Amino acid sequence: xxxxxxxxxxxxxxxxxxxxxxxxxxxxxxxxxxxxxxxxxxxxxxxxxxxxxxxxxxxxxxxxxxxxxxxxxxxxxxxxxxxxxxxxxxxxxxxxxxxxxxxxxxxxxxxxxxxxxxxxxxxxxxxxxxxxxxxxxxxxxxxxxxxxxxxxxxxxxxxxxxxxxxxxxxxxxxxxxxxxxxxxxxxxxxxxxxxxxxxxxxxxxxxxxxxxxxxxxxxxxxxxxxxxxxxxxxxxxxxxxxxxxxxxxxxxxxxxxxxxxxxxxxxxxxxxxxxxxxxxxxxxxxxxxxxxxxxxxxxxxxxxxxxxxxxxxx
Amino acid sequence: xxxxxxxxxxxxxxxxxxxxxxxxxxxxxxxxxxxxxxxxxxxxxxxxxxxxxxxxxxxxxxxxxxxxxxxxxxxxxxxxxxxxxxxxxxxxxxxxxxxxxxxxxxxxxxxxxxxxxxxxxxxxxxxxxxxxxxxxxxxxxxxxxxxxxxxxxxxxxxxxxxxxxxxxxxxxxxxxxxxxxxxxxxxxxxxxxxxxxxxxxxxxxxxxxxxxxxxxxxxxxxxxxxxxxxxxxxxxxxxxxxxxxxxxxxxxxxx
Ligand SMILES: Nc1ncnc2c1ncn2[C@@H]1O[C@H](COP(=O)(O)OP(=O)(O)OP(=O)(O)O)[C@@H](O)[C@H]1O
Ligand SMILES: [Mg+2]
Numbered sequence: 319x320x321x322x323x324x325x326x327x328x329x330x331x332x333x334x335x336x337x338x339x340x341x342x343x344x345x346x347x348x349x350x351x352x353x354x355x356x357x358x359x360x361x362x363x364x365x366x367x368x369x370x371x372x373x374x375x376x377x378x379x380x381x382x383x384x385x386x387x388x389x390x391x392x393x394x395x396x397x398x399x400x401x402x403x404x405x406x407x408x409x410x411x412x413x414x415x416x417x418x419x420x421x422x423x424x425x426x427x428x429x430x431x432x433x434x435x436x437x438x439x440x441x442x443x444x445x446x447x448x449x450x451x452x453x454x455x456x457x458x459x460x461x462x463x464x465x466x467x468x469x470x471x472x473x474x475x476x477x478x479x480x481x482x483x484x485x486x487x488x489x490x491x492x493x494x495x496x497x498x499x500x501x502x503x504x505x506x507x508x509x510x511x512x513x514x515x516x517x518x519x520x521x522x523x524x525x526x527x528x529x530x531x532x533x534x535x536x537x538x539x540x541x542x543x544x545x546x547x548x549x550x551x552x553x554x555x556x557x558x559x560x561x562x563x564x565x566x567x568x569x570x571x572x573x574x575x576x577x578x579x580x581x582x583x584x585x586x587x588x589x590x591x592x593x594x595x596x597x598x599x600x601x602x603x604x605x606x607x608x609x610x611x612x613x614x615x616x617x618x619x620x621x622x623x624x625x626x627x628x629x630x631x632x
Numbered sequence: 633x634x635x636x637x638x639x640x641x642x643x644x645x646x647x648x649x650x651x652x653x654x655x656x657x658x659x660x661x662x663x664x665x666x667x668x669x670x671x672x673x674x675x676x677x678x679x680x681x682x683x684x685x686x687x688x689x690x691x692x693x694x695x696x697x698x699x700x701x702x703x704x705x706x707x708x709x710x711x712x713x714x715x716x717x718x719x720x721x722x723x724x725x726x727x728x729x730x731x732x733x734x735x736x737x738x739x740x741x742x743x744x745x746x747x748x749x750x751x752x753x754x755x756x757x758x759x760x761x762x763x764x765x766x767x768x769x770x771x772x773x774x775x776x777x778x779x780x781x782x783x784x785x786x787x788x789x790x791x792x793x794x795x796x797x798x799x800x801x802x803x804x805x806x807x808x809x810x811x812x813x814x815x816x817x818x819x820x821x822x823x824x825x826x827x828x829x830x831x832x833x834x835x836x837x838x839x840x841x842x843x844x845x846x847x848x849x850x851x852x853x854x855x856x857x858x859x860x861x862x863x864x865x866x867x868x869x870x871x872x873x874x875x876x877x878x879x880x881x882x883x884x885x886x887x
Contacts, residue, residue, distance in 0.1 A: 333887070370728040373887045396730035406721035410650050416725075422642025423729035425635025431642075467725070 321384030323348045323506040328378035338364040340530035351501045353517035354510040356527035362510045399473030401464040403480045407452040414448040417470045424471040438466040458489045477508045548609040552577035554602035565591045639731045647743030662701045666755045670762045685852040694759045695846035696818025701755045706748030706781040710788025715795045733879040741785040748781030773848025779864045786871035793884035812838045
């Protein structure tokens with residue numbers, strides 16, 4: 319039985335006028351490091367909340383390791399460690415006890431819960447704050463605690479909803495190291511983030527969501543290849559008007575101060591053909607520079623106007 | 633311990649520690665309030681009232697005060713802990729855990745009932761400072777206190793899920809519980825009422841609780857204690873079923 323870590327099908331959720339989830343289809347493999355990107359309000363948090371039972375979807379189903387999130391809620395929640403976007407920590411207790419309690423809610427006996435709590439605090443580097451209450455932690459320490467609490471039950475699926483929002487560079491790298499190690503050890507990771515670089519660096523695959531739907535799923539490299547790259551060619555003998563280029567993938571040719579600027583899908587694949595074509599037309603290419611689309615640009619393209627994008631790719 | 637038991641025990645522990653570690657908020661108030669009640673109603677007024685139902689007024693009032701304290705604290709505990717957890721969202725640590733809905737409810741109600749039981753003991757303790765405290769039927773006393781605190785722990789869960797602001801908690805306590813208790817024969821015997829008011833009073837569920845505890849303590853009651861106990865147990869079972877159903881539906885907990 320190799321059910322995926324997460325399978326969502328036809329998920330819909332409406333809040334008043336807002337269709338937060340609009341028929342979401344998504345599948346995350348076991349052991350994968352999966353990124354969920356999308357603009358504010360895309361429905362990322364709503365989706366995550368349906369998995370842990372904080373949101374009851376209107377339609378559709380979601381499964382975690384083959385267990386239905388509603389019918390088999392205990393099986394599902396047993397396997398998930400969640401670091402939510404908003405802080406939701408028990409303020410009555412010092413943080414070490416907060417973690418012990420969380421482990422206990424997962425059925426871990428008290429002695430072991432204590433050990434796990436200590437270990438989790440050490441892992442995220444706030445062991446010296448163990449007797450402090452949540453309110454007295456700095457913002458970055460609070461984020462660390464959210465991760466520690468998600469880790470304490472040793473989950474098979476770690477869900478991190480914007481774990482690095484507003485944290486400094488050092489901490490961001492620390493968090494990356496920790497979750498990378500978890501992933502190497504076999505934990506499936508679902509990460510939402512607005513830092514595209516983070517997704518690019520960490521994720522095996524990313525899904526881009528908008529308006530409660532999945533717009534695209536691919537590896538970061540694949541996505542970037544779909545973006546339009548810019549190829550700037552310096553010609554030895556600059557022409558007066560931009561030459562016509564009859565090459566697959568080229569969408570625009572422009573004469574600029576720098577030289578000839580060619581816009582093309584998948585620049586590195588099309589560049590040789592462009593050079594051949596130019597030379598066939600009698601031009602001499604003096605230099606060539608490919609400026610790759612960043613994942614960020616691709617992302618902006620896809621979510622700003624996904625209908626246009628759909629036309630281009632169709 | 634099996635995982636289910638560990639889960640339940642953990643949440644009960646968390647809940648009990650929450651109130652045990654804040655004694656100035658949880659244990660001191662009933663001590664002070666009841667010391668005041670005893671001074672005014674028992675000592676100052678009591679000396680003029682003489683004896684009711686064969687005991688001194690202060691002894692007559694004591695069971696009523698136990699009920700008053702027990703129900704308001706068990707109700708307050710459950711409604712506060714649930715509402716506060718929802719308000720600050722930390723209840724999600726529980727509701728997104730693999731605990732069963734039944735376990736969650738059982739833990740909240742158990743801890744809240746325990747809070748009510750402790751309050752009862754504190755009030756009896758304060759009573760001992762002022763007078764001797766008879767215990768005629770210890771079995772009934774224990775049974776009534778347990779069923780009452782469980783019932784109000786269960787009602788507090790409903791209140792905590794329903795509340796959408798802190799005001800709701802105050803409203804429920806001050807405007808519903810207190811009046812019912814005050815007109816629940818805490819301070820007087822039903823015999824002193826005109827027949828009409830006596831009949832109306834019998835519609836007040838608190839009357840049965842006060843009489844039950846009073847029977848356990850001074851051995852005198854105006855209502856058959858077995859009937860009261862049976863009815864209260866029935867109502868408690870119904871309320872707990874409602875709690876389970878609300879948790880299952882995610883009422884107040886799930887969007
Ligand atoms: N409890 C709620 N009541 C009403 N509307 C809600 C509620 N929760 C979410 N929404 C709406 O649902 C939509 C999706 O919200 P969601 O929080 O899932 O977005 P998100 O992708 O996580 O955004 P962000 O990147 O800002 O965290 C938004 O339009 C939001 O306003
Ligand atoms: Mg979000």
